[in-house]
Amino acid sequence: MATLSTHLLNSTDGSHAGHVGICVFQVHSNGQRLRLLDKATDSGGRFTEAIKLPMDCAQLAYEMVIQSGAYFAANGLAGAGRQIVKEIVIRFAMPDPEGSYHIPLMIAPHSYSVWWSA
Numbered sequence: 001m002a003t004l005s006t007h008l009l010n011s012t013d014g015s016h017a018g019h020v021g022i023c024v025f026q027v028h029s030n031g032q033r034l035r036l037l038d039k040a041t042d043s044g045g046r047f048t049e050a051i052k053l054p055m056d057c058a059q060l061a062y063e064m065v066i067q068s069g070a071y072f073a074a075n076g077l078a079g080a081g082r083q084i085v086k087e088i089v090i091r092f093a094m095p096d097p098e099g100s101y102h103i104p105l106m107i108a109p110h111s112y113s114v115w116w117s118a
Helices: 068-074
Strands: 002-010 021-027 033-040 046-051 061-066 088-092 100-102 105-108 111-114
Touching: 002 061, 021 046, 033 046, 088 105, 088 111
Parallel strands: 002 100, 002 105
Antiparallel strands: 002 046, 021 033, 021 061, 061 088, 105 111
């Protein structure tokens, strides 16, 4: 099984972005999306999930959809009422069905930064 994890940091105040909704989809070449998981980060802004990938997973794309708008609105953080970024969609590959994929993000009401970490 592959391991997918993330860590969300709130860049407006430097805190961990806890209880942020995240959905992960498998995206097929025809555009069809299959929901693999629907959960939220823990209070420390993290989640780790084992995902069973097909052996031909190198041919597939994956999307992580992060509900940043709901997080900022629920927490009454500065600028949340004027935010334009409601969801963050990261499309990525998981070519190794036994690999570990860690995708951390810094999020703000109007921006985000993402990187891949092995």
